[in-house]
Amino acid sequence: MKLADGLFLESCREVAKKYPSITYNEIIVDNCCMQLVAKPEQFDVMVTPNLYGNLVANTAAGIAGGTGVMPGGNVGADHAVFEQGASAGNVGKDKIVLENKANPVALLLSSAMMLRHLQFPSFADRLETAVKKVIAEGKCRTKDLGGTSTTQQVVDAVIAKLD
Amino acid sequence: MTMAAFLARRLLGNRSSQILGTSSSSSDAFISVARAFSSSTTPIKATLFPGDGIGPEIAESVKQVFTAADVAIEWDEHYVSTEVDPRTNSFLTWESLQSVLDNKVGLKGPMATPIGKGHRSLNLTLRKELNLYANVRPCYSLPGYKTRYDDVDLITIRENTEGEYSGLEHQVVKGVVESIKIITRKASMRVAEYAFLYAKTHGRKKVSAIHKANIMQKTDGLFLQCCDEVAKKYPEIYYEKVVIDNCCMMLVKNPALFDVLVMPNLYGDIISDLCAGLVGGLGLTPSCNIGEDGIALAEAVHGSAPDIAGKNLANPTALLLSGVMMLRHLKLNKQAEQIHSAIINTIAEGKYRTADLGGSSTTTDFTKAICDHL
Numbered sequence: 001m002k003l004a005d006g007l008f009l010e011s012c013r014e015v016a017k018k019y020p021s022i023t024y025n026e027i028i029v030d031n032c033c034m035q036l037v038a039k040p041e042q043f044d045v046m047v048t049p050n051l052y053g054n055l056v057a058n059t060a061a062g063i064a065g066g067t068g069v070m071p072g073g074n075v076g077a078d079h080a081v082f083e084q085g086a087s088a089g090n091v092g093k094d095k096i097v098l099e100n101k102a103n104p105v106a107l108l109l110s111s112a113m114m115l116r117h118l119q120f121p122s123f124a125d126r127l128e129t130a131v132k133k134v135i136a137e138g139k140c141r142t143k144d145l146g147g148t149s150t151t152q153q154v155v156d157a158v159i160a161k162l163d
Numbered sequence: 164m165t166m167a168a169f170l171a172r173r174l175l176g177n178r179s180s181q182i183l184g185t186s187s188s189s190s191d192a193f194i195s196v197a198r199a200f201s202s203s204t205t206p207i208k209a210t211l212f213p214g215d216g217i218g219p220e221i222a223e224s225v226k227q228v229f230t231a232a233d234v235a236i237e238w239d240e241h242y243v244s245t246e247v248d249p250r251t252n253s254f255l256t257w258e259s260l261q262s263v264l265d266n267k268v269g270l271k272g273p274m275a276t277p278i279g280k281g282h283r284s285l286n287l288t289l290r291k292e293l294n295l296y297a298n299v300r301p302c303y304s305l306p307g308y309k310t311r312y313d314d315v316d317l318i319t320i321r322e323n324t325e326g327e328y329s330g331l332e333h334q335v336v337k338g339v340v341e342s343i344k345i346i347t348r349k350a351s352m353r354v355a356e357y358a359f360l361y362a363k364t365h366g367r368k369k370v371s372a373i374h375k376a377n378i379m380q381k382t383d384g385l386f387l388q389c390c391d392e393v394a395k396k397y398p399e400i401y402y403e404k405v406v407i408d409n410c411c412m413m414l415v416k417n418p419a420l421f422d423v424l425v426m427p428n429l430y431g432d433i434i435s436d437l438c439a440g441l442v443g444g445l446g447l448t449p450s451c452n453i454g455e456d457g458i459a460l461a462e463a464v465h466g467s468a469p470d471i472a473g474k475n476l477a478n479p480t481a482l483l484l485s486g487v488m489m490l491r492h493l494k495l496n497k498q499a500e501q502i503h504s505a506i507i508n509t510i511a512e513g514k515y516r517t518a519d520l521g522g523s524s525t526t527t528d529f530t531k532a533i534c535d536h537l
Contacts, residue, residue, distance in 0.1 A: 003332035004342040030433045034440030037415055038310070051375070055433060058408040062415030087408050 008049050033059055054087075061086035068103030068144040069135075071110040073117070082114040083107070100150045103142040105131055108158065130161040206237040207493060210262045210460075213240065214272030216467025217477035222272050224479035224530040225486045228505070231534040234490065234498050239266060243274055243285065253288040260292045263460060268493060270486055271462035275469070290323060295452040295460060296350065297357045298323045298431065301488070302438040305447060307511030308520055312441045314419040319438055320361065321431025322354040322386075323452065328428045346382040346427060351389035357453055358390075358425035359397045365491075369401040369422035370394070373410050373430050386427050407434075414438065439464075446519050449484035451492065459492040461485035475525040478517040480506060483533070505536035 009026055016024035027035070029052045035042060036056070040063050048056055061070040072085025084106040096102065108131050115124035134140055140157040141147025149157075213222035229236055241259040250257040263269045274285045289295065298321040304313050331343040355372075362370050372390040376383035387404060394402035405413070407430050413420050414434070418441055426434060439448040445465040452460045463481035471477055483506055490499035509515055515532035516522025524532070 001327065001332060001342050003334060003340045007338070007340045030436035033411070033433050033437040034444065037437055037440040038444065051429075052433075054375075054408050055411050058411040059415055059437065062412040066416060067412065086412060087406075 005049065012047060029056070032056060036060060036063065058086050066144050067106065068142065069105045069109070071106055071108075071113050073110060073113050075117075080114070080117055082110040082117075084110060100152070101143045102151050103144050104151050104155055104158075105135065105142075108155075126162055127158075130158045130163075133161045134158050206235040207268070208237050208239050208266045209489065210259070210266050210269035211238040211240045212259070212269065212271040212274065213242065214274045214467060215243065216273060216275060216469045216472040218272030218274070218467060220473070220475065220477050220526050221463070221479035221482045222270075224526060224533075225270065225482055227530050228483060228502055228533055228537075229486065232498050232502050232505075232537050234495065234502075251288055251292065253285060255285055255288050260288075263289075263293055263458065267456070267458050268489060269460045270482070270489055271460055272482055273463055273465055273467040275467045289460065290452070293452075293454045293458055293460065294324075295454040295458070296322065296324050297354050297453040298435070298450060299361065299453060299488070300435045300438070300448060300450040300464075302435075302442050302448065304442050305510055306507060307513055308443050308447070310441065310443050312418055315438070315441050317418065317421040317438060318361070318365075318367070318423045319431060319435040320354065320358045320423065320425045321435055322350055322425075322427050323431075324428075325350050326382075326428030328432075344379070344382050344429075346385050348385060348389060351386045351427075352393065355390045355393040355425060358423060359393050359400060362400050362423045363397060367400070367423045369403065370397075371410070371421055371424050372402070372404045373407050373424055373426040373434060374404060375407050375430075376404075377406060383427065390425060410434065411437065414441065445481065446478050447480050447484070449481055449488050451485065451488040459489060461489040461492075475527055476518055477526050478519050479526060479530060480510070480517075501537055502533075505533045508536050509533045 012024070012026070016022070029048070032046075033056065036059050040060065046056060046060075057070075057072075061067060064070060067084060067086045070085035071082070073080060073082040109128065112124045112127040112131075115121075115127065134154065134157045135145070138147075140149045140154050142149055142151065142154055211222060211225075213219040226238060239262050241256070241262055243254045244256055245254070247254060248256045251260060271289075299318060300321075301318045303316045304310065325345045325347060327342070327344045329343060329345045331345070332340060334340050358370055361367070370390075372387055374383040374387050376387050390402070390404070394400070407426075410421075410424075411434070414437060418438070424434060435450075436445075439445050442448070448464055450462055450464050452462065454460070463485050465481055468477060483502070487499045487503045487506075490496075490502070509529070509532045510520065512532075513522070515524040515529050517524055517526065517529055
């Protein structure tokens with residue numbers, strides 16, 4: 001899509017010139033998805049137009065562990081709203097709420113992003129560290145990460161790990 | 164199809180569908196393949212485009228393996244010329260295109276479109292002139308070549324003529340550009356029919372239509388409607404609709420969830436490459452383009468690798484597997500299976516592997532190993 005994506009690339013190139021210390025490269029989206037599944041470590045920050053971003057974010061989320069753990073945020077000129085990074089296929093299913101198996105990690109990490117945005121880095125760090133410790137320990141995990149804990153148990157564990 | 168019907172079709176040719184009273188119009192794609200006078204001794208003519216770079220070497224591999232397997236195919240070779248043919252406005256001559264239209268089946272190696280203006284790209288030429296509407300890519304884990312995913316066994320079927328790639332873009336004002344996505348009932352029905360027919364004839368259980376109809380309600384909505392309609396005709400096949408972002412996530416988490424995927428153009432482009440990445444990249448991926456009137460052009464989708472051209476290092480697997488797809492389209496299933504097993508076993512054995520698979524064999528050694536495994 002020479003004109004549309006072409007314009008997007010031109011804009012990125014213009015901005016990249018202002019940050020010479022940051023490496024900038026371009027990659028076609030189909031090649032990108034292929035590289036992501038083969039060697040995701042080659043990517044750092046990825047900026048995309050709308051549709052491709054949706055696909056790439058979900059692909060990356062799948063590689064990193066799923067919708068239950070990926071944080072995200074939406075940023076505008078005046079406001080910012082933080083929410084899970086990848087679309088949750090289970091939106092609107094009340095039955096699942098009753099099962100109490102939802103993974104709170106994604107939203108907890110998103111709120112850490114919000115704290116960072118509000119310039120409270122120490123709070124953000126404490127929250128993130130606690131969450132990461134709980135996951136690393138492996139004792140308290142919800143179903144999507146292969147465990148049997150409930151949402152509340154994971155939250156309690158995070159609180160316990162906060163220092 | 165029963166054995167009797169199959170033999171009758173081979174002997175009676177195109178009229179067999181009326182005689183036997185079998186099949187719907189949608190299997191015209193396969194009917195025309197029943198060569199009118201082909202018995203097991205008359206070879207079938209197939210066009211071969213060896214292509215550029217490593218193309219001629221891997222095409223040679225294919226010819227050797229096919230000969231070793233006694234495949235009754237007579238190759239009609241065509242090369243990309245060095246001048247633009249005014250009749251086609253491309254480097255592919257009118258004769259080349261006519262050859263595929265006549266033979267109805269072909270195999271294409273990698274072609275590097277020459278840089279320059281005023282002529283169509285080679286792939287675009289082939290697609291438009293041969294009306295290739297579906298791009299079919301099977302992706303399965305190759306035993307012996309380890310990737311993060313072991314249990315991939317799916318086929319992506321991509322609509323190849325319209326969608327986001329209709330080429331309709333314009334600048335509204337400076338800094339604002341519009342790109343038009345076209346979805347037609349005709350093209351969507353055509354690819355959906357092919358997908359379900361493919362699923363049925365290859366014994367697949369499930370067809371998933373990939374879309375973003377929650378946002379693009381009219382375009383992807385129409386595509387889905389067409390898939391819904393075709394699905395009703397195949398009650399034995401499980402049909403589901405999956406939103407593209409969920410699909411991406413599911414593919415990287417658990418590719419075994421998918422069987423046959425059918426998608427519009429852009430999603431198909433992305434998903435088919437993603438799936439190729441799951442099993443080891445484009446160097447191992449076969450593909451086949453289906454056109455109207457039963458035309459099938461199998462092709463290796465990797466590049467022409469000019470840096471290793473002529474050095475006997477290239478991996479012919481993708482072109483060989485594409486050749487297998489071509490044989491299956493021609494219903495030469497026994498030999499297709501023979502060659503396919505030989506390839507899989509050679510790679511699984513691990514003794515003969517080309518450099519890209521981590522080995523040190525030459526193209527000719529690898530080819531010979533496959534012939535020995537037949």
